[in-house]
Amino acid sequence: MLQTLTPSEEEIMQLIWHKGQIYFRELMDIYPEPKPHQNTVSTFLKILVEKHYLATEKQGRIYLYSPSIGFDDYKNFVLKRFLENYFDNSGAELLKVLVDEKYLETKDFEPFTEGNSKKTSLKENIEEENHIQEFIKEITGEKKSKKKDKKEKKKGKKKNK
Known part of the structure; x- marks a missing residue:
């Protein structure tokens, strides 16, 4: 199970998630000001491990650090804890606050509403079904008799002579 991160640990992880993998020296170079002491960052890295x-x-005398936990997994973990701690595990309560505080507008939900997505998917399904039916008719339709084709070819040869 994931453990919560302190703000400093999370800041380091954000940099590493952004880079993918990183050496200590690179991390110190991209760390925003005010930069903590190298020993502090080294301690945080050990804790994160x-x-x-x-x-x-280990590559020679230095270490290459890479995330073991993906950023999306961490986001989901943080969101779950946030919902548990502040919204009684209710996504609806969170959305209500986001709308009330004007972080979201109701029109932002249109792509996700059931009615709208069902209409779109129903239309797409009907179109897809029609293409499939046409293809099935094409491959299973009545086959021309080979005998007729041979007879017609013979007639064509006789007419040409």
Whole structure:
């Protein structure tokens, strides 16, 4: 199970998720100001390895750090805890606050509403079904008799002579 991250640990993970994998020196170079001391960052990296957020690969005398937990997995973990702690596990309550505080407008929900998506998917399904039916008719339709074709070819040859 994932463990929560402190703000400092999360800041480091954000940088690593953005880069994909990183060496300590690179991390120090891209760390935003005010930069903490190298020992502090090194300690955070060790903690993140212990929490199983980072994997290390030793390359000579240095380590390459890469995320063990994907960013999307972490987002889902944080969102789940957020809903549990602040919204009584109710996504509807969260959405209500987002709309009330004008972070979202009701029109933002149109692509997700059942009626709208069903109409679109129903129309797409009907069109797809028609294409399939036409294809089935084409491949299973009545076959021309080979005997007729041979007879017609013979007639054509006789007419040409």
